[in-house]
Amino acid sequence: MDNPRWRNYSDIWNTFLITGSNSMKTWFCLFFVLAICCADLGTAAEFRLSAAQIEAAAGAKGTLNADEGVFKVTYPRTDIKITVDGTTLPPFMGLTSWAAFMSGTSKPAMVMGDFVLFQDEVNPAMSAALQNGLTVTALHNHFFYDEPKVYFMHIGGEGEAVGLATAVKNVQDTVKAVRTASPTIAKGFGGQPLPKKSSITAAPLEKLLGKGQSKDGMFKVVIGRTTHMACGCPVGKEMGVNTWAAFYGADDHALVDGDFAVFAGELQGVLKLLRKSGINIVAIHSHMETDNPKVLFLHYWGIGPSAELARTLQSALEITKK
Numbered sequence: 001m002d003n004p005r006w007r008n009y010s011d012i013w014n015t016f017l018i019t020g021s022n023s024m025k026t027w028f029c030l031f032f033v034l035a036i037c038c039a040d041l042g043t044a045a046e047f048r049l050s051a052a053q054i055e056a057a058a059g060a061k062g063t064l065n066a067d068e069g070v071f072k073v074t075y076p077r078t079d080i081k082i083t084v085d086g087t088t089l090p091p092f093m094g095l096t097s098w099a100a101f102m103s104g105t106s107k108p109a110m111v112m113g114d115f116v117l118f119q120d121e122v123n124p125a126m127s128a129a130l131q132n133g134l135t136v137t138a139l140h141n142h143f144f145y146d147e148p149k150v151y152f153m154h155i156g157g158e159g160e161a162v163g164l165a166t167a168v169k170n171v172q173d174t175v176k177a178v179r180t181a182s183p184t185i186a187k188g189f190g191g192q193p194l195p196k197k198s199s200i201t202a203a204p205l206e207k208l209l210g211k212g213q214s215k216d217g218m219f220k221v222v223i224g225r226t227t228h229m230a231c232g233c234p235v236g237k238e239m240g241v242n243t244w245a246a247f248y249g250a251d252d253h254a255l256v257d258g259d260f261a262v263f264a265g266e267l268q269g270v271l272k273l274l275r276k277s278g279i280n281i282v283a284i285h286s287h288m289e290t291d292n293p294k295v296l297f298l299h300y301w302g303i304g305p306s307a308e309l310a311r312t313l314q315s316a317l318e319i320t321k322k
Helices: 004-019 022-042 051-058 119-131 161-181 202-209 267-276 306-319
Strands: 062-065 070-076 096-103 109-118 135-140 150-159 213-215 218-224 242-250 253-262 280-285 296-304
Touching: 051 062, 051 070, 051 161, 070 161, 096 161, 109 119, 109 161, 119 135, 119 150, 119 161, 119 267, 119 280, 135 267, 150 161, 202 218, 202 306, 242 306, 253 267, 253 306, 267 280, 267 296, 267 306, 296 306
Parallel strands: none
Antiparallel strands: 062 070, 070 096, 096 109, 109 150, 135 150, 135 280, 213 218, 218 242, 242 253, 253 296, 280 296
16 A cells, blocks of 8 residues: 555654544544545545557447546547637647547546547538437537538447447538538539428418518518526516527428527437428537526528428427426
C-alpha cells in the first residue's frame, strides 16, 4: 500500500489514537471513514469493457484513458479539404468524429460521441443512428466561414458495448456511403422547384394543426409550451417557447419549415417520426440557459403535399402531449 494518500491517512489516524479522548475517537472514526470514501470518489474509474472488441465492432482504433475509465475511437475527416476563414484545417483542429465508451451502471456500457458531417450527410447519418438504437442529442455548427459547411451531430446510448460500437460503425458507414455515391457535396435537398408564388389552402391544415395565420398564400401555426426561468417567471408562446410550422408553395407541392419545442423524453420520439416521414432535421439545440423544465428545440425542413406534411407534424405533436 505505497500510495501517498493512504500514508497521509495512516499518519493522521495514528496521531489521533494517541492523543484523542474515547468519545472523540468514536466520532472521529465516523468522519474519518466518510472522508476516505469521499476522497476516493475522484480515483480512476474502472474500465470493465473489452477495448479489442470495441475496436473490432467500431472499425477504428482507439485509446484508453485509464484515469477516467474511457475508451475512445476516432474517425478523422481526411476525405474532403475544409477551410475556415481561408485557413485549411487538419482533423486535429476539431474535425474528427469520435465515440467514447465507458462501463455503465444500469447497463453494461454507455457511449457518447460527435460526428463531423457535411450538409448532405446529416440526415442519412441521423437516421442510421436512430435506427441502430442510438440517441441524437444535438446538431449544430462549430465554425463561421467554413467551406464546405460542417455540422456536428452528438450521439449517445446505453447497452452492450459491442452493440453500441456496431451502431457507431453503421453511422460512419452511412457517411462513407453518401460520399462514395457523390464525392461532391450536394447544393440542396433536390427535387422539383417550388412555385414562385405561394397558394397554400389554410383550412385543411387548420383541421390538423389548429388555428393559424395566412399571409400572401402562406400559412403558419404556432403552438405554445410553458417553462419557468430562474426568476420563477413562467414563459410561453409569445416569449419563444413554442412549436411552429410554416407552409409555402402549392397544396400538392409545398415546403414546411419550423421548430419543435420538446422536453426531456420527447426528443427521440419526434426525431424518429420526422425522419421516418422524410422530414429533414437541420438543428437541435437549446435557446435558454436557466429554463426549468429544460426545453430543447429541433428545427426541420420538409417537402411534399401540404396535407401530408401537416399529418406528420400532427403525429409528432401527439408525442409532445403525452
